[in-house]
Amino acid sequence: MWQLIVFIQIWFLLQLPTPDYVVLIINDCKLAKYVSRGESPERFFITLDYKDERKLILVGHDYLDQTDMPSTMSMSFAEIQQRDPLYTSDLKTFEAWANQVAYRKDEKKIFILLSKDYCSGNRFITNQQFTLYEVNVLLQHDE
Amino acid sequence: MRLLFFMIAANFMITSCINEEPDIPLDEFSKNKETVLVKNWFNDNKTTLRLPMGGTNFRTESQELILPFFEKEPDWNKFHHYYFPDGREVFEINLDNDEFYIPSSSEDENTLKNGAIQNIMFVKDPLEECFDPLIVRYFPDDASSARDFNDLYYLAIDEKWSGWIDLFSYDEHHLIGFRIDQGTKVSSRTLSQESQLGSESSSSAKMVYECTETITDWYQITTVAGSSSSLEYLDTTFSKECEWVDMGGGPTGDGVVGGGGGSSPSGPNPYIPPVIPAPKLIIEIDLTVAKHPRVNCIVGKLQMSDFVQGIASFVKTGDLTRNSVIKLGSLGINGPNGHTKMKSGGIIEITINRDNLDKRSDLVIARTILHELTHAEIYAALKANGETALDGDFGKNFDKFINVFYGSDDFNLGGDQHHRYMAENLMGKMSEALMNIHNYQFPQDYQSLNDLVKRNGDYPNGVTVEFYKNIFWSGFKDTFAFAQMEEIKTNFPISSPYEKFARDQYTSTLLTKTCGN
Structure with missing residues (x-):
């Protein structure tokens, strides 16, 4: 019986809840263009115009109705790195954007670290807190 | 006959194309710019739209049928907006009059109950700000062809409708009638006081022109509070219905009766009524769509559109009258939103990608379906020697976009001919x-969008057609037109067309209400 109890405890330890979000770092510093849609609360979209098969990718933090307002969270860069973040510079194909970001099978939410934060050098400051923004992602499919 | 043509021509010479600068209140104009324009033109000119001698007599020496005139009272809230195949813009508006004419005594009141409709068509002059008014009356054969105003108009005769469509001048000169059987025009008629049979015939090696005669009594019916109250005999007419009968092959010239006429104030050309093309696309709604509540809902709403009705009618799954099909299919998460292809056997197949539907708003799904419908209509137009409600000069315009037009592939314009044509002609x-x-x-979705674009300052006075153009651009990215649009630069803070395209694309993703919910 005691083996069963130990097993269950170990099993539960192995089943620690994984976060229901993925962090995406916008590290295409020159390519990413930030377009403000309002400051309080901060609303924006970012264009990533790759001019290749990825075409124009739009990443935005905005809402139609107050009740649909996307969330934000605060994290240090060290904490972000512990979340095993994705980097836009690593998403080199349309398929990668589709499978890892826009149409994830696990349907995890996407939170981004803005390029203006990542590219500023602030990430090297100890315990500097960054705001992560929940976003929706639009890919341009052919028709 | 010459007298008939002369009178009709004179009628339109006198009554049409009177230039008036409409005085349009700004707030009303913004609500419905086009119908207000027509309404103002009509109000300014309606007293001059009749022949000077137009009176109560409905018969002249010309033997033509002229019914008693009554002042027309258009119901401006019930209108269709479309284009004739030759590109002329048309506003077809329901008449709210109590007076109505019916072509036989046998069905009298039932004819009204069976869905007879009388409308006034304003055919816009291609060159000037004026219109040619025509009265069009739809006389269904029976209750199975009864339609509401919304479901029947001159370029949207569905495949199940049978009856007569008669055209009259504004002051009730009968011009021509068309016999429609199951959505197909099978013959035409002119009306005369005396028998015309045998007065005209023609034949060729392969075709025989056969005529039959029908005697029709005309009655005026006046309704009060929705129910008929009086029936007055007006006249008896003889109509000669002629059709070409194919005795051994050869083209029939189907689909072209008259057309290209209009009323020109500068010449005595007889007025020739416009053509009646039957909808070319008969689209079967595949079970994959019928069983998908959201997409089926969107397709249902698209069917209400005058644009869609001008090019297509929809039938249920399994209806073999279809020449096209719309279905949901798996085109892959990385695949296109939709595609259209001509299958063996001539069936045009429209496939909407089901793999990314959940991430797309109703508006952009509707856009994709419209985009694919237009591809399908282009295929159908190519099969029909260029006849399409999309474009009165389809052949010429479409041929401009063959690849050699731009010299060589060095232009890096990989977009196909369809997309180039659509981007420059149909946007x-x-x-x-x-x-x-x-x-x-x-x-509700539209209102939410308006609130958003006003709040963001994108369209301070509310959304305009520019927003929807920007939504369509995403399907034309490989075209010369898109490349030109992309090249236009502006200085901050003015957004470039490309920046607006990106902005509006993004905005469209925020619409979250789903059709049917």
Whole structure:
């Protein structure tokens, strides 16, 4: 019986809840263009115009109705790195954007670290807190 | 006959194309710019739209049928907006009059109950700000062809409708009638006081022109509070219905009766009524769509669009009258939103990608379906020697976009001929159609969008057709037109067309209400 109890405890330890979000770092510093849609609360979209098969990718933090307002969270860069973040510079194909970001099978939410934060050098400051923004992602499919 | 043509021509010479600068209140104008324009023109000119001698007599020496005139009272809230195949713009508006004419005594009141409709068509002059008014009356054969105003108009005769469509001048000269059987025009008629049979015939080696005669009594019926109250005999006419009968092959010239006429104030050309093309696309709604509540809902709303009705009618799964099919299919998460292809056997197949539907708003799904419908209509137009409600000069315009037009592949314009043609010729019509669909069929979504674009300052006075153009651009990215648009630069803070395209694309993703919920 005691083996069963130990097993269950170990099993539960192995089943620690994984976060229901993925962090995406916008590290295409020159390519990413930030377009403000309002400051309080901060609303924006970012264009990533790759001019290749990825075409124009739009990443935005905005809402139609107050009740649909996307969330934000605060994290240090060290904490972000512990979340095993994705980097836009690593998403080199349309398929990668589709499978890892826009149409994830696990349907995890996407939170981004803005390029203006990542590219500023602030990430090297100890315990500097960054705001992560929940976003929706639009890919341009052919028709 | 010459007298008939002379009178009709004189009628339109006198009454049409009177230039008036409409005085349009700004707030009303913005609500419905086009119908207000027609309404103002009509109000300014209606007293001059009749022949000077137009009176109560309905018969002249010319033997033509002229019914008693009554002042026309258009119901401006009930209108269709479309284009004739030759490109002329048409506003067809329901008449709210109690007076109505019916062509036989046998069905009298039942004819009205069976869905007879009388409308006034304003055919816009291609060159000037004026219109040619025509009265069009739809006389269904029986209750199975009864239709509401919304379901029947001159370019949207469905495949199940049978009856007569008669055209009259504004002051009730009968011009021509068309016999429609199951959505297909099978013959035409002119009306005369005396028998015409045998007065005209023609034949060729392969075709025989056969005529039959029908005697018709005309009655005026006046309704009060929706029910008929009086029936007055007017006249008896003889109509000669002629059709070409194919005795051994050869083209029939189907689909072209008259056309290209219009009323010109500068010449005595007889007025020739416009053509009646039957809808070319008969689209079967595949079970994959019928069983998908959201997409089926969107397709249902698209069917209400005048633009869509001008090019297509929809039938249920399994209806073998179809020449096209719309279905949901798996085109892959990385695949296109939709595609259209001509299959063996001539069936045009429209496939909407089901793999990314959940991430797309109703508006952009509707856009994709409109985009694919237009591809399908282009295929159908190519099969029909260029006849299409999309474009009165389709052949010429479409041929401009063959690849050699741009010299060589060095232009890096990989877009196909369809997309190039659509981007440069149809963007306006498609965008206007999508805006109307959004406004009238998705009113809550449309209102939310308006609130958003006003709040963001993108469209301070509310969304315009430019927004819907920007939504359509995403399907034309590989075209010369898109490349030109992309090249236009502006200085901050003015957004470039490309920046507006990106902005509006993004905005469209924020619409979250789903059709049917």
